[in-house]
Amino acid sequence: MRLSIFPLTGAILFPELQLPLHIFEPRYRAMVGDALARDRLIGMIQPSDTVESAPLYDVGCVGKIADVETSEDGLYNIVLTGISRFRVVREIEVTTPFRQVEAELIADPDEEFLTLGERASFEHEARKFADMQGYAIDWDSVSRLDDVALINGVSQIAPFDSAAKQALLEAPNLRERCDLLVQLMEFFGRGDPDDDRVTLQ
The missing domain is CATH 1.20.58 (Methane Monooxygenase Hydroxylase; Chain G, domain 1)
Structure with a gap:
């Protein structure tokens, strides 16, 4: 699947859990607007470094925008609900201000439990x-x-x-x-x- 990504150091999301985010950078405001107009999906993934356009880790989690608030100055407060972990196949060359990847979903084992x-x-x-x-x-x-x-x-x-x-x-x-x-x-x-x-x- 083609996935718009939000690279954010220190932030991870798991399936069925929620992650609140305050979106203020113009490129990520554009990303949220694009997601709201399409499938409401965003890929949360960590970059391997703090420099601009740093390589990405291999695994992230797809989140669906479950709740959104928009301020008068165009900022977003959103809540993502985790859908599935994903693995990056490759990063796609794009003209959008936000990064996109080709990704494959990772199926988690069913009915996991501890002793x-x-x-x-x-x-x-x-x-x-x-x-x-x-x-x-x-x-x-x-x-x-x-x-x-x-x-x-x-x-x-x-x-x-x-x-x-x-x-x-x-x-x-x-x-x-x-x-x-x-x-x-x-x-x-x-x-x-x-x-x-x-x-x-």
């Missing part, structure tokens, strides 16, 4: 991580989340660097993503308390 032991181990590590960060968490609500919503949700919002977030997005299944999250939280627990980001680099 009771894996779930308990993850929640234990997550509680330690949250306490260390000073996060106030409603653990009763967390316990009611299904495994996919829990693991993907934490992966999306965790304060890890771009390489770590990308590794989480590219994990082939829920169990491997859960294992990686636990490793990252354990690593952070052993790190410098003055550092506020985890790195895989």
Whole structure:
């Protein structure tokens, strides 16, 4: 499929989750306007560097504009709902101010779940991580989340660097993503308390 992309370092989106975005740059305002006129789809993907037109990582997530607000000065506040992960086949030469790629969708395994032991181990590590960060968490609500919503949700919002977030997005299944999250939280627990980001680099 042909996909307009929003390269944004540190921001990842997972299927069935939501990502709010404030769109102010003219090229991305044009991208949102184009998406609203067509299929409402935007590909969220991380660039591999912060320089202009940096190469892209291989994997991103297609999001559908589920909600949009437009201000008088032409800015957008949108909410994307994740549809499917995708893999970049190639970047397309375009005349639009925003970048576009040819992409293939990645089918995630059906009915993924963790064992009771894996779930308990993850929640234990997550509680330690949250306490260390000073996060106030409603653990009763967390316990009611299904495994996919829990693991993907934490992966999306965790304060890890771009390489770590990308590794989480590219994990082939829920169990491997859960294992990686636990490793990252354990690593952070052993790190410098003055550092506020985890790195895989």
